[in-house]
Amino acid sequence: MQEAQAMPGRKTHYQKIPTGTASVGSKPRYSAAIGVALGALIFLIPLILISLTVVLFEVNQWNLPGVAVYDQSVAWMEPGETEALVEKSWNEGRQIYLSTPENPDAGFWLSSTELGYWVDSEATAQNAAAVGRSAEPFKDVQGALQGEAQIILPVLYFDETIARQTLDTIAQELDIPAENASVVYRDGSWQALPGVAGQRVNIKATLEGLFSNAFTNLVSESAILVIEPVQPEVVDLTPILDEIEAVVSQERTLHAYDPILDEALTWSVPEDLKRDWVTVDPENFEVNLKILDEDLDPLIQSWEADLGEGREFTKLPEHDAFQDVWKKGGTLQAEIRHTETAYQVGVGESLWGISLKLGMPMWHIMDANPGLTANNITAGMNLTITSKNVLLPLPVVENKRIVIDISEQRMTVYEDGQLRNTHVISTGVSDSPTMAGIFQIQTHEINAYASNWDLYMPHFMGIYEAWPGFMNGIHGLPLLSNGHRLWASSLGTPASYGCIILDLGAAEDLYTWADPGVVVEITR
Numbered sequence: 001m002q003e004a005q006a007m008p009g010r011k012t013h014y015q016k017i018p019t020g021t022a023s024v025g026s027k028p029r030y031s032a033a034i035g036v037a038l039g040a041l042i043f044l045i046p047l048i049l050i051s052l053t054v055v056l057f058e059v060n061q062w063n064l065p066g067v068a069v070y071d072q073s074v075a076w077m078e079p080g081e082t083e084a085l086v087e088k089s090w091n092e093g094r095q096i097y098l099s100t101p102e103n104p105d106a107g108f109w110l111s112s113t114e115l116g117y118w119v120d121s122e123a124t125a126q127n128a129a130a131v132g133r134s135a136e137p138f139k140d141v142q143g144a145l146q147g148e149a150q151i152i153l154p155v156l157y158f159d160e161t162i163a164r165q166t167l168d169t170i171a172q173e174l175d176i177p178a179e180n181a182s183v184v185y186r187d188g189s190w191q192a193l194p195g196v197a198g199q200r201v202n203i204k205a206t207l208e209g210l211f212s213n214a215f216t217n218l219v220s221e222s223a224i225l226v227i228e229p230v231q232p233e234v235v236d237l238t239p240i241l242d243e244i245e246a247v248v249s250q251e252r253t254l255h256a257y258d259p260i261l262d263e264a265l266t267w268s269v270p271e272d273l274k275r276d277w278v279t280v281d282p283e284n285f286e287v288n289l290k291i292l293d294e295d296l297d298p299l300i301q302s303w304e305a306d307l308g309e310g311r312e313f314t315k316l317p318e319h320d321a322f323q324d325v326w327k328k329g330g331t332l333q334a335e336i337r338h339t340e341t342a343y344q345v346g347v348g349e350s351l352w353g354i355s356l357k358l359g360m361p362m363w364h365i366m367d368a369n370p371g372l373t374a375n376n377i378t379a380g381m382n383l384t385i386t387s388k389n390v391l392l393p394l395p396v397v398e399n400k401r402i403v404i405d406i407s408e409q410r411m412t413v414y415e416d417g418q419l420r421n422t423h424v425i426s427t428g429v430s431d432s433p434t435m436a437g438i439f440q441i442q443t444h445e446i447n448a449y450a451s452n453w454d455l456y457m458p459h460f461m462g463i464y465e466a467w468p469g470f471m472n473g474i475h476g477l478p479l480l481s482n483g484h485r486l487w488a489s490s491l492g493t494p495a496s497y498g499c500i501i502l503d504l505g506a507a508e509d510l511y512t513w514a515d516p517g518v519v520v521e522i523t524r
Contacts, residue, residue: 064132067150070219074128082125090119090154090218097222098170107225108170115210116163117218123155156218158211164203171201174227180234183241183280188272190244195232202226240280243287248274250329252289254303256313258336259396259519260388260438265336267303269326291323311336314389335396337389340368345381350374358385359437359522361466391464392440394517402441402474402514404500404522406434409492411500413510420513423506424491428498434472434522435498439463441518443471444511453497454481458504459511463520466498474500474520476507 063082065075072089074082096115099107112118131150178198184191205226210217217223252269279290296319304313314337317325325332343354351374355362366372368386401414406427413420427434441461448460455478462471478486478501487495491503500522502510 061129063128064150066148067128067131067152069124069128070151070153074125077128079125079129082128083121086119086121086124086154090124091121094218095221096217098225099222100225100227102227110166112218114162114166115217115223116159116161116166117210117214118157118159119218120155120157124152127152127155153215154218156214158214160207160211163207163210167201167203167206170225171203175200176230178230178232180232181237182282183237183244185275185278188275190241190275190278192236192238192241195235197232198230199227200230202228234285237285240285240287244275244278244280247278247287247289251331252326252329253331254300254334255331256334256336257396257398258311258338259392259398259440260336260338262401262519262521263336264398265306266331267306269299273299289327291319291326293319296322307336310339310341312339313337338387340387341385343383343385345377345379345383347379349377349379351377354383356433356435359435360385360388360391361435361464363465363467364390388438391438392519394440394442396440396519397515397517400513400515400518402510402518402520404434404520406436406494406522406524409494411502413513415513421506421509423502423510426487426491426493426495426501428496429494432497433494434496434500435464435466436522436524437464439520439522441474441514441516441520443473444516446511448473448475450478453478455479455486456481457499459507461511461514472498474502474507474510474514476502476504 061078063074063077067073067075069082069086072085074085077085091113094112094117095109096112096117097107097109098115099105131152176198179196181195182193184193205228206224209224209226213223248271252274253266255264255266257264273295274289276295277289277291279288280286281288300313300316307313313334315333315335317332317334321332343358345354351362351365351372354377355365358365362374364386365383368384372383399416403412403414404410404425404427405412409425409427411423411425413422441463443460443462445460445462446458448457449455450457457473457475457478460473460475462473464472466472477488480486487501488503491501495501
């Protein structure tokens, strides 16, 4: 509790009343005696009156005439009356208008006690009663009776804790936080919004004013509320727009390859979706891309719809991979898989004939149709034909491809979409034909041995299993165990038991070049 003490009352200035002297003349002696008596009486009457007044004031504890608590007269009042008057006018009825000089119409009417002010009415009454009760009471009373004003100020205290609580409440209503500059995605574009200044009640400065101007505030019934502007920490984020555009302009793509059709497809994330995915860190304003799962799945589904019926994505990356790769502006890889199909057996068709027609080894068709054999197939039967991708069990080498034309007895080798070389070949004879279809380099064997025909196959590369455990492939001119080289003069015409035959030099070159996973496309 701090005391903001009012100024002391002004001292009473007393005037001495001059005493006259009698003159010596020719008047009779008794006249002189009467004059002396009258003079003495005239002198004594004021003293008597003053003495009586002093006694009355002391007995009744009245305030002297002319005594006022600031602008309110408390003359002739007892201490209890003075205390009640001070309490009512200064503590109970005092209102103070708290406002800012800049906006005086938007203030708060508050009781003085809400601002921490308290007038000690008892101490103030005691100070009023003490006026005129000095060591020379006759002079004090005489001065009061002569109309000399005696003004005292109220004993004022200031409670900072109460005032702070009131200001805290006001601050909750008036404080407006500053808004930092921000970037928002609105109407299809990123925009930079400037920072906006706020305001806050300066409680410390307001408290200082309430204390130092306590009496003035009570008398004027007004006080200053100090409000100061609050500037945003970040004023302008316009440069961030350039960073956002740089992130948006980067391509985010998915590349998928169809090894069956030898078709490469690439999709790019639409620009408006990339803008939706842009994030700006509110702490350091770093621009990033955040792939939303709720957007990613529909996007992939729309791209898969572009493949058309009978095809779908396979080996699609996990969602986390999209985030990791696309954040850096990279390309993700996927493969395209052909779905299984249905086939209705025609009149007179055999399982072997259907196998050759569809480029699907018989045993795969039988696996997809439990109970089916070459002997129980009938016309009108509906067969499930497994995906052609089952014949590509290894990861596909996308930039290399071997194309074999049975009708032309030619092999064409491609690398990176460019012709590498062409070879004259021999495929299977009609009784043991080479199957047309999409296959893959699966095995490498420097000199494979075929026990059925007692021959060696140099630089053998297996491409499909005609039957489980029986691999057809590509190799150089075979050699019988007796040392006789077969079909050297037959290249260019069907001659083998189903394999594709090259001359020895071409076979060795292809063996070295054709990695596991290279697709072999055989057409009729």
